[in-house]
Amino acid sequence: VQLVESGGELVQAGGSLRLSCAASGFTFDNYAIGWFRQAPGKEREGVACISAGDRRTYYEDPVKGRFTMSTDSARNTMYLQMNDLKPEDTAVYYCAAVGPVDSGNYYCAWGMDYWGKGTLVTVSS
Numbered sequence: 001v002q003l004v005e006s007g008g009e010l011v012q013a014g015g016s017l018r019l020s021c022a023a024s025g026f027t028f029d030n031y032a033i034g035w036f037r038q039a040p041g042k043e044r045e046g047v048a049c050i051s052a053g054d055r056r057t058y059y060e061d062p063v064k065g066r067f068t069m070s071t072d073s074a075r076n077t078m079y080l081q082m083n084d085l086k087p088e089d090t091a092v093y094y095c096a097a098v099g100p101v102d103s104g105n106y107y108c109a110w111g112m113d114y115w116g117k118g119t120l121v122t123v124s125s
Contacts, residue, residue, distance in 0.1 A: 001025040001114040003095050008119030011085055015123075019080040021095030021116060028071055028078070031099030034108035035069060035080045037091035046108055047093070048080060053105030062088070085123045092118040
């Protein structure tokens with residue numbers, strides 16, 4: 001399993017970015033997949049998740065209404081569309097996956113097994 005993020009860059013507050021995460025070695029069907037971020041001096045935190053099983057999309061409160069997670073199965077790629085960016089969104093963004101999940105639901109907060117190396121998003125004020 002490999003995950004490779006791209007799309008991070010410097011952007012002004014109020015701007016938009018779309019991050020991509022190219023996946024290989026698995027398909028999304030029975031995996032939980034998600035985006036996480038780590039700001040300087042802070043612990044890594046969840047951003048968005050598509051759970052395994054019920055395939056629902058969840059967002060953490062700081063990004064609700066501004067970020068949208070999506071997937072393209074044909075390209076085996078997940079995306080994070082980020083709008084109305086704020087300086088506090090500055091962080092290294094990681095995509096992650098866990099699976100295969102054979103039955104039931106699995107949520108990103110329970111732990112992820114596979115991680116990309118991250119892409120840096122810097123939002124200037």
